[in-house]
Amino acid sequence: MANKTVTIETSARHVHLSAADLARLFGEDYALTPRRALNQPGQFLAEERLHVEGPKGALDGVAILGPVRPATQVELSLGDARALGITVPVRASGDVQGSAGVKLVGPKGALVLKEGAIAARRHIHLSPDDAARYALHDGQVVSVRVGGPRALVFDEVVVRVSSAYNTVMHVDVDEANAAGLTGPTEAEILD
């Protein structure tokens, strides 16, 4: 059996926009400008940024990831949510029903989301090849061990398998700090 290792990367706060919401915030027929490609095929960090507001505070210059998606989603750390004055559930990406509301402000308009703000559930993107090699399947929940001075084992890590993925694990900034990660870090999948 192959040694089950995965590289952990940190996801900072970011927004995914629907086409309709992109038009509301940046104007009709606006297209995001890619600044750099992300690890996942076709995904990019945009040049554009957003202002995010809650009842108690705001965050400036929040990253937008492209391309547009079916639904707008705001991924925050629990520390971010506290600063904004909202309570966000820990959810898998795309699972935004009944999640927290927040206000987005762009150069051409603003938008009050009734839902869409979440803290991302930690997860592993797995290519089908690596899934076969590791004997893991889509939707499986595993644990992942990180070493070092803040060594810990993340439980409740959900595995997502798709031919659209390169293999990588994502945690948020709070989780990265808790594990003492200072950059992409090799970790061990336990199951």
Add this chain to the structure above:
Amino acid sequence: MANKTVTIETSARHVHLSAADLARLFGEDYALTPRRALNQPGQFLAEERLHVEGPKGALDGVAILGPVRPATQVELSLGDARALGITVPVRASGDVQGSAGVKLVGPKGALVLKEGAIAARRHIHLSPDDAARYALHDGQVVSVRVGGPRALVFDEVVVRVSSAYNTVMHVDVDEANAAGLTGPTEAEILD
């Protein structure tokens, strides 16, 4: 054998001051005013607050914990340190040699610390009775399991045993968020 449980509490950023540094920041013969007692006997949150500055940012209204200690120490999260523009080591409380520098600003003066800023190593304060009951000793390193949607196991948790302690585990804000803690939470000590 008793079930080894411990309550985890979150330590927000705070400063411990030496008597000399208290005088520099607040004036000669100044005494801190207790605002509320902490879980550990004799320790208190003070009414007074400090402004903490780094090369890239500042934190306002940082808590001071009393009484005064032999050496000044600034306990920050790694997120705080990044906002200030400094790099803090993960250290046990009191182990500040060669740690990060930071500037403290009080109502009567300011102070540039050459060292003293750390991220606290996660730890358990254990009363001698609980240490005997749990068969744990001072300096032992254990793991602690937290349940819930962000379940994880904290490794590298150092045990401190003293008759000055009530039994409680301390983590910082990043660690609390990573584990999804929203208040004092029961956890299981593994060893």
